[in-house]
């Protein structure tokens with residue numbers, strides 16, 4: 001909750017001003033009925049036109065002041081609640097950016113989105129309400145009670161009978177409504193999660209013709225939300241008739257007793273008008289307070305859900321890095337007895353006791369069957385994951401001793417599921433290097449064998465990409481991602497199956513360009529095809545998380561059974577196809 005405190009103190013002035021203005025307005029609103037009573041008693045009843053005029057003008061002045069206060073108060077409250085919530089949204093977003101892969105996996109993306117939108121909006125609405133109604137209602141309640149008692153104690157006793165009864169009734173209603181609202185909130189979460197998944201995967205859904213299935217899934221979640229909302233709102237509907245009934249009964253009682261008091265000459269007529277207004281103010285403010293209770297309980301749920309994100313411990317940071325000023329300069333990589341598992345409970349590690357070393361500028365191929373741990377292994381170099389055991393050294397220094405910024409600045413990784421962002425091709429390439437010139441971009445694109453394609457587009461490098469780069473082919477996307485990585489001029493370049501969708505001839509050209517243009521960059525190439533890494537200085541063979549072979553193609557072919565199996569299965573297939 002310290003997040004909220006920080007943001008409240010950031011807008012301290014407005015957080016004080018808004019309720020203050022509202023409070024002043026509320027005091028005026030409580031005084032107004034008293035002035036009407038005086039106008040009736042001393043002006044109209046006594047036929048004193050001068051008094052009527054004076055009092056009337058004073059009331060006009062007060063009303064004008066109240067309007068001004070109300071507008072200013074509402075403005076302040078609206079402004080501060082918007083500033084407050086947008087600050088929270090910014091901080092939560094920034095926090096999510098710090099998340100490690102494991103942190104992200106522990107939240108559902110849909111849920112993160114809901115928290116950043118719906119929950120923050122809930123907080124904003126609540127802040128606004130608290131600054132206005134949260135101040136006005138108690139002020140009205142107290143002020144009107146005092147005024148009512150000052151008019152006539154015996155008549156005021158009617159209020160003292162009605163108010164507790166009404167309070168109990170409202171409490172019963174709210175008690176029933178609160179858990180229903182909590183359920184509604186979790187249903188909203190569910191619908192959003194489904195929505196998010198269905199929207200991001202709409203292509204897969206279509207290609208598997210699973211539209212009907214997804215629709216049914218969504219319909220049922222939507223129906224559950226609908227029922228939960230109806231259920232919660234049905235209860236809340238009871239509130240209004242209860243209120244009206246209480247208000248009408250009290251008015252009748254007040255008019256009854258008050259009338260007899262007036263007829264008996266024990267109360268001036270104008271006081272009854274004021275009294276009825278005070279009764280209305282008291283009951284309305286009670287009703288408002290109950291509404292605030294409902295919103296605040298929903299806001300607490302939202303606040304907790306937001307805090308959960310902010311208070312998540314980022315399990316991968318550089319807080320304890322010993323040599324933060326150090327940058328990657330050579331590009332050597334060494335794994336020392338590295339073991340890793342994704343779930344601390346699982347029995348079989350994804351990597352076990354992996355050790356090897358790569359010299360600066362070497363080209364290293366990484367082979368192994370699917371699921372053998374290749375992606376996992378390489379993700380440890382830029383510290384997208386940390387090993388459970390053992391250590392990884394870059395330039396002879398433990399990766400945990402670098403600042404994340406410097407380490408990741410020296411390592412470029414083309415991820416297996418490479419992603420592009422909405423924006424132009426040039427903007428996407430600039431991810432690799434913010435200030436890259438058009439010539440540098442063209443060169444990188446040339447190396448990645450995508451320059452020709454881009455130049456042939458009507459808008460060239462200014463061509464707009466859709467979200468995720470869906471208006472490109474798989475191979476084009478891959479080559480664009482390689483160009484983006486090259487622009488980083490990394491010391492270590494990791495290509496995770498990055499040419500799987502590129503034909504063999506183009507792939508060979510990319511490989512040759514990489515070798516020629518980046519002789520000093522260490523290149524780690526994960527591939528399914530042996531041909532992709534056949535020329536590598538060294539090939540690492542991974543099997544079931546264990547390093548089972550290390551050497552050049554020739555050496556491995558001579559001595560390594562796993563490698564030989566992979567090689568011959570592929571060569572035979574090619575021969576069969578030829």
Ligand SMILES: Nc1ncnc2c1ncn2[C@@H]1O[C@H](COP(=O)(O)OP(=O)(O)OP(=O)(O)O)[C@@H](O)[C@H]1O
Pocket residue numbers: 105342343350368369370371372373374375376377416
């Ligand atoms: N985020 C994750 N959470 C949990 N388990 C994971 C995660 N990513 C991968 N795994 C598991 O770890 C193992 C190794 O996966 P990894 O992605 O490293 O394999 P890979 O060799 O790159 O496979 P491929 O050739 O198919 O890309 C697999 O059994 C996989 O199920």
Ligand SMILES: [Mg+2]
Pocket residue numbers: 374375376416496497
């Ligand atoms: Mg992989």
